[in-house]
Amino acid sequence: MSRIFDVAEGNATSCPRKNASLDVKIQIDVPVAKHNNNRSCWVVLYGKVYDVTDFISSHPGGANVILKWAGKDATEEFDPVHPSGTLEDNLRPEALLGSIDTATVVKSEPRSDSSVQIEMDPPMQSLLNMDDFEQLATKKLSKKAWAYYYSAADDKISKSLNTQAFRSILLRPRVFIDCTECNLETQLLGNQVSMPIYVSPAAQARLGHSSGEAGIAEACRSLGALQIISNSASMTPEQIVANASPEQTFGWQLYIQDDRAKSERMVARVNKLDAIKFIILTLDSTVMGKREDDQRFGNVIDEITEVSYSKGSKESIKKKAFAGMDPSITWTETLAWLQTRTHLPIVLKGIQTHEDAYIASLHRSQVKGIILSNHGGRSLDTAPPAVHTLFEMRKYCPEVFDKLEVWVDGGVRRGTDVVKALCLGARGVGIGRPPLWGLAAGGVEGVKRTLRILADETKTCMRLLGVQRVDQLGMHHINTRVLEQQVYDGPSGLGQCRAQFPSKL
Numbered sequence: 001m002s003r004i005f006d007v008a009e010g011n012a013t014s015c016p017r018k019n020a021s022l023d024v025k026i027q028i029d030v031p032v033a034k035h036n037n038n039r040s041c042w043v044v045l046y047g048k049v050y051d052v053t054d055f056i057s058s059h060p061g062g063a064n065v066i067l068k069w070a071g072k073d074a075t076e077e078f079d080p081v082h083p084s085g086t087l088e089d090n091l092r093p094e095a096l097l098g099s100i101d102t103a104t105v106v107k108s109e110p111r112s113d114s115s116v117q118i119e120m121d122p123p124m125q126s127l128l129n130m131d132d133f134e135q136l137a138t139k140k141l142s143k144k145a146w147a148y149y150y151s152a153a154d155d156k157i158s159k160s161l162n163t164q165a166f167r168s169i170l171l172r173p174r175v176f177i178d179c180t181e182c183n184l185e186t187q188l189l190g191n192q193v194s195m196p197i198y199v200s201p202a203a204q205a206r207l208g209h210s211s212g213e214a215g216i217a218e219a220c221r222s223l224g225a226l227q228i229i230s231n232s233a234s235m236t237p238e239q240i241v242a243n244a245s246p247e248q249t250f251g252w253q254l255y256i257q258d259d260r261a262k263s264e265r266m267v268a269r270v271n272k273l274d275a276i277k278f279i280i281l282t283l284d285s286t287v288m289g290k291r292e293d294d295q296r297f298g299n300v301i302d303e304i305t306e307v308s309y310s311k312g313s314k315e316s317i318k319k320k321a322f323a324g325m326d327p328s329i330t331w332t333e334t335l336a337w338l339q340t341r342t343h344l345p346i347v348l349k350g351i352q353t354h355e356d357a358y359i360a361s362l363h364r365s366q367v368k369g370i371i372l373s374n375h376g377g378r379s380l381d382t383a384p385p386a387v388h389t390l391f392e393m394r395k396y397c398p399e400v401f402d403k404l405e406v407w408v409d410g411g412v413r414r415g416t417d418v419v420k421a422l423c424l425g426a427r428g429v430g431i432g433r434p435p436l437w438g439l440a441a442g443g444v445e446g447v448k449r450t451l452r453i454l455a456d457e458t459k460t461c462m463r464l465l466g467v468q469r470v471d472q473l474g475m476h477h478i479n480t481r482v483l484e485q486q487v488y489d490g491p492s493g494l495g496q497c498r499a500q501f502p503s504k505l
Helices: 053-058 063-067 075-081 086-090 130-140 143-150 157-167 212-223 260-271 292-296 331-339 354-362 386-396 415-423 433-465 494-500
Strands: 003-005 040-045 048-051 096-099 105-107 186-188 191-193 197-199 226-229 250-254 276-282 302-310 313-320 346-351 367-372 405-409 428-431
Touching: 040 053, 040 063, 040 075, 053 063, 130 143, 130 433, 143 292, 143 433, 157 386, 157 415, 197 433, 212 226, 212 433, 250 260, 260 276, 276 331, 276 367, 331 346, 346 354, 354 367, 354 386, 354 494, 367 386, 386 405, 386 415, 415 428, 415 433, 428 433
Parallel strands: 197 226, 197 428, 226 250, 250 276, 276 346, 346 367, 367 405, 405 428
Antiparallel strands: 003 105, 040 048, 048 096, 186 191, 302 313
């Protein structure tokens, strides 16, 4: 429940604006609620009052997200989506004005987007597929949280195609083959895992459940699955891996920020965590897509914000969510920069054409793997599904599969989808939204149930194909004639790639 301040003047003891200690109360010359605009913006977080006026224009989530809570207690909005240390990393010390006297706080009516609680959750065993989890989670989540998890760019065509592409592939079962035993164990970047299914990086897990990314890690630990931690996780990487088992494997996702020092500090932290075995450099979201569900429910993606006043005039600038990302990253400069700052293997996420997959293979001294992904359809609408890119690679540059590990994500809803991706040459298959829906539906047990369902479906599919191990799956197990009609069929472009990087040949 949000809290709005309505404080009489002089209720609190005096406290200077700068160097305020944490245990003193702020002198409120006017009600805190009046500091509710971009010329004077105060917010309360965890009982402390912060002047965030100077931070509004550079907030990665956009100015309106802050202004919505100007003059109010934003703790319940802030806490589920920001890891510890966020305030210290982004605000100057003098932004802390002091403590608030909670006796002066008046609670408002519940937010219009508050969670709708059902009377009793069904047992997790009664949920049979990914749709069941999404439907239950939708009932439990706030509108804002639902919008963040569900949203995709523009008309959501790529999001829909991600799933439809799997369904356009038919399976070719074989019979009279002993399939008593079926083993999903495999290696991903040399790390032993119990299944080829991994958790893709997805931000703000605590919007769905208080256990957040650490809860997903607990589920992955119990089933031996790999987890990639989002750069925008709602918990710190240290918190997420704190209870990891010695054999548990994590990757960490990196967005390069225009303030490179911030990225360098985070990479340095990740380098110290033994549980994190590789870094995923995400390439497909340096410019954010237009996600209208987010816009409708307050996750502002694109906005016009009034940021300055002078002599009665005002200037406007256009800000985008995650505006701190660096759109100028390149193959030559960025890979060299990152390689000098980490000893961990580098995987490139967001490859969507065979040309870029081929270029990645030319940089295999720096790059150890690629993830074919259109960011869950959240960046560029009508971008191809990962399975299209897989097939494109098989047609134009099949040698890449021998040079780099190729993983995919996007649209996986069934174990049959996992098998089809493996048949096309993928080594790992990622799921992004399903763990979030599982977490929102049933906490840690919901994520465990999600992973078990997909693993069991994968085993069933393999047995009916007459396959005992994932490395036995191949193109002879699938019929892709329908898929081929939609896959790119133009010039290869590999000659230009070789000309662009002659020193890599």
